[in-house]
Amino acid sequence: MRGRSRGSGSFPPAINTKAWFIAAILAIGFSDSRSAMSIWKSAHGGVFSMAIRANGEFFQPPVQPICAQPTMWLAALSHPIVCLVRKLELLVALLVFVMAACFFIEMSIVKPPSKEVIRGLFVPSLSGPGATGDTIALLGALVMPHNLFLHSALVLSRNTPSSVKGIKDACRFFLFESGIALFVALTINICIVSVSGIICKNSAVVYGVALLACGTSSTITGTYAGQYVMQGFLDINVKQWLRNLMTRSIAIVPSLVVAIIGGSSGAGRLIIMASMILSFELPFALIPLLKFSSSSNKMGENKNSIYIIGFSWILGFIVIGINIYFLSSKLVGWILHNSLPIYANVLICIIVVPLMLLYISAVIYLTFRKDTVKFASRGELQMILSFELPFALIPLLKFSSSSNKMGENKNSIYIIGFSWILGFIVIGINIYFLSSKLVGWILHNSLPIYANVLICIIVVPLMLLYISAVIYLTFRKDTVKFASRGELQMILSFELPFALIPLLKFSSSSNKMGENKNSIYIIGFSWILGFIVIGINIYFLSSKLVGWILHNSLPIYANVLICIIVVPLMLLYISAVIYLTFRKDTVKFASRGELQMILSFELPFALIPLLKFSSSSNKMGENKNSIYIIGFSWILGFIVIGINIYFLSSKLVGWILHNSLPIYANVLICIIVVPLMLLYISAVIYLTFRKDTVKFASRGELQVPETDKSKVANDSDNVEHKDQLV
Structure with missing residues (x-):
């Protein structure tokens, strides 16, 4: 379902705005920062062939502006005109599989102990300093909250049938799709954890390529998640390129500052911190999604089953409990063991504890808030x-x-x-x-x-x-009166001169019509009729205006005001008719000889492709031209081309030598015209000697056996049936 259905349809406007702000911060501020840092690390390690060294020196300050370019390239590549949703999904899938392949190669190089990996997978333990924080960061990186909105919004891009069976089939396929995606993400995270801390020089480039694929895919998904979040909560559509530019800039600038100032350790801490914040923000996307998809009022028969509801809420409460435990234990431990004075610790507690209570209160509010939004039934509508x-x-x-x-x-x-x-x-x-x-x-x-x-x-x-x-x-009385037929005809009569005079002047012009212009009798008769019509119009307007002015009962100042407005309009009408009548025709049409000359210069661009096509055994087969026709045609063609080039050159040289323009003007004309002539000659030479690389299918290749035709038809039917479901 839409993010709007989860947001604007289920919560008050104030809650919608706050939820949008949280989700937008998730998509831009933290997820994109992680993506940018991943891309920069990979750019230094793979793209620029600066291998990631074992001592952890990932960055050098001059590399940062260059490494920022991939995120900006994605701003253009994710424009909806350049890359549609399906193509973007294919690109993200390709990047994920590249990432998986790189990490599996990394595992084959590093060769971590398989027994310990399997034991840690099924018997988890939190040992060592910072293990809880790393676990929370890994959870936030695996289940990014903004991607919950993206996954649910991408359902709208599918052609889902409206029947009950069609919706159930679509839900089943969406479950398979999400399950496969999360399984691939799980295997990638297992590989990351297994090889973490053992990166050597031989595997640095592979690790860099994996990080590049990771950051690029997160960049794409973060942009689209931000658009769907804004469209869902606030019902605002922003152009994709503008959103890409804003989100990429907001994410890159702080990441760039941290990378330059803090170096490798600062970048690593930024990635871990951003992933942890994603985990803390997870309830604000997960709880509304669970409540919406489990509501019989909104989802009807398609709501979650009791098993999915119970299992999801248990997992959700576990995540929330881990977050609250981590925050509380970290705060208490830091307060007890830091070296700050007492008043500083008290001040920190005054600021931080209310924020923690606000976080817990918001989670409780989302969890136990009663759903008061009821969708209208068909009868109510x-x-x-x-x-x-x-x-x-x-x-x-x-x-x-x-x-x-x-x-x-x-x-x-x-x-x-x-x-x-x-x-x-x-x-x-x-x-x-x-x-x-x-x-x-x-x-x-x-x-x-x-x-x-x-x-x-x-x-x-x-x-x-x-x-x-x-x-x-x-x-209500109908006060709108349509013009009668007589009134419309009168208006058309007044407008007649503005169509009649240009037509008469055009059809009587020897410059435009040549020998086909009107005869002297038609010209005279037409102009007489035209002037009669114009005179009748002017007489009618003048007499009507004067008669109405003399016989109405309006005061004198009103009649004077009407005359001030109407008389200039009548004079403007008469002036326009006179202008059209006596305006001198300054437009000169090209003569027949000039048109034929232009056609002669354009002839090679039609003649040469025709000769090459009709003389090609690849295209025409047995029907190609004979050797005599080919030779005779090419000789005639070269004669025509030679005459054109000779005419252009001689005309230009003769005009340059005999005109009265100053030298600099002639030089300027040569600078403009000579390259155009050379371009014309080069185009003719290119068309003449260009090698034909297009091969047409033969008759045998085009013919398909009847059995293959039926097989192709059955395959197309199966593909169409699958496309309707998936």
Whole structure:
């Protein structure tokens, strides 16, 4: 389901905003910082061939700006136009398998004791300083909270059938997909833990490539998780490239500072700290997801089973308990053993303890908060649509029954009467239902009198407003009048000169029409008719305006104001007609000879590919041109090309020698024109001598046996059936 369904549909707006902030910090501030540091470590160790040394010197300050580039490249590669969701999923899967292969190679090089690895896998123990923190960091790195939103949002990109069986099949396939992904992540983490601390020079490059794949995949998923989180909680869509730029910059800058100042140890501590914070923030994504997917109100028949609910909540409480235990024990141990003065410890406790209590309170609130959001049932939605029906039905009836708007196509008297009767019945039922429900509820509820009076004060005006709106729509007089046919024809007559004059001037121009221009008789007759129409229009406008001014009952200042507005518009109309009539035609069309010359220069770019195609045995087979046609055609082609080049060169040289322009102008013209001529000659030579590398399939390769056709059809049906499920 959408992040919005878990967020904005289940919690108040204030809680939504806080939940979005926490999830965005997860996706940007901590996950991306880990990704950036992983990419930089791998860049130093693998990409730039600076092997990770056994003494832990991962970084040198000058390398950092160069190592920051992969995260910025991902900002362009993850643009939805360049890389769609399916391609990104394929890229992430490829990176994960590269990571797994690198760590397995690392294990084969390092060769950790297999018995100890298996015993530590099934008999876990926390021994040594910092073991609990490393365990929490490993949990946060394995189950990144923001990826819970990403996994649930990616369900929307699947073509899931709406039937019950289709949804169950889709849930089963999504379970397999997530299970396989987490199993691969588990094996990778086993390899990481097994080879940690034993990296040697021979395996440094492999380890660097693995870190590069890890950081790059986390960069992609962090960006998309941030978009889905913002879209879900706040219903805000941000362009992908802008989100990539912001998130990558926010993540890279602090990581870069830590890497330069703190060196290898600072970068390592930053990765561990970011992973631990991911584990601490896990309940704020896990608890809403569990409550949403276990709610029969929201999920219906598709809610989690009782076994999944119980097992998930047990695991969730274990994670929460480990986090709280780690925070408490670390704080108490640090307070008891540090060398700070007492007042400093007291001040730290005053700041930190309320934050810990706030964390625990927020987890308890999310866990035990009662779900008050109820989705509307189909019956309730249909009831709401019934109350809104008059606001669509009445305007439709009035419009389709109006002779002013529909003319002869308006509804008949029988359809009008029958429709209005049905409409009033529906409206009456709605009003009766609302009134009876309200009166019945007021009479039989157990609220005190003042509460019922307050409810009536609020609800009764809303009901009266509903009834008033229906009455207004029903009896409102239609004041919009469409122009009649005569008025439209009059407007078209006034606009006629602006289409007629350009047409007459164009069709009478010897420059544009040549021999096909109008004869002198058509020109004279057309212009006479045109001037008659224009004169009638101007006479009509003037006489109407003067007559209306003389005979209306408006005061003098109103008539003067109207004349000030209308007379300039009439003069503008007359000026536009005069301008179109006497405007000199300055546009000169290319003559037939000039067009033929241009076509002659373009001829090689059509002729050479045609000759090469029709003369190729690879493309034409037995139907290719004979040797005589090939030779004759190429000779003619080279003659045409030679004439074109000779004409261009001689014209340019002659014009340069005999014009009256200064020397610098001629030099500038040569600098522009000569490269264009050389480009023309180079293009012709390229088309002529370019080797043909495209091979067409023969008839035998195109033909498929009948048995293979049926097999291909069955395979395509199976693939289509699988695509509908997965």
